[in-house]
Amino acid sequence: MNGYAPSVTVEGREIDFLILALTLVSCAVLALVFALILLYMVRYRAESGVTRGAPGRKTWRFEISWTAATLAVFFVLFIWGGNLYVRLFQPPADALQIYVVGKQWMWKVEHQGGQREINALHIPINRPIQLVMTSEDVIHDFSVPAFRIKHDVLPGRYQSLWFQVETPGTFELFCTQLCGVGHYSMTGEVVAMSQPEFETWLAGGAAPGEREDMATAGKALFAARGCSGCHGEGGVGGSSATTGVSAPALAGLFGRLVRLQTGATVTADERFIRDCILTPDKAPIAGYPRIMPSFSGQISEEDVLRLIAYIKSLRSGSRT
């Protein structure tokens, strides 16, 4: 295994370039400091006879120019780094979403079509990929050195990471957070393929009839877990005449602004829906009784992701 894997993403190359620039700037400062140390060592050595201690004349011009130059260099690095950071953590809207759950000691991946894999991640090239990640137990860290990406994966919340790979190939995947005795074995591979090859891969494995896509699996869970009893078949919501329960419609919820009882508004993203299912007491929404039970500890992280996929698939007014 070689120590250096050339970056296969555009952002990765920019990260390399930024690090190179930082290293060069640091080396330049280091060289200047050492050159001055040497210069003064020779110039003011004991037998040199140079006068010391006389008050030197202070020139403001020198003072101001070195301060301004340093400031300018650091501002350039700051703006460059800040801009890159913001871009790295804002997935493009058209990114292909793939779900990742870390657990001691493996990475479980689920594609929207329901294809599942362990310690492997298949992706198409030249297309932005967004990973929505969570952990079932302790803190893990998803790292693919060749993509220059690395992010902690925490239990109880969703982390998102995105990248776009340019060259096909197989790349190493590591957990880079010490997560227990099996940590060393929590590795895998990311296989980047052309779009047609990726589609062939997606279609392989289980026959299409046997595999449920995530939203369909979520729909079954929605009924089996009794969600539909309050939220209605297909999440249409409203108060049911038979049960007298009033629960909000879930169709069209994803991406909408929701008002909480505290008066605050939040966007209904994956994390919000997850919290609604697992800890409904934490942020109850305005205008409804607080009767939704907590499903914490009763639903696996993977099932929560499937329920979210189902809720995302419900457009307003749809009755599927």
Ligand SMILES: [Cu+2]
């Ligand atoms: Cu781990």
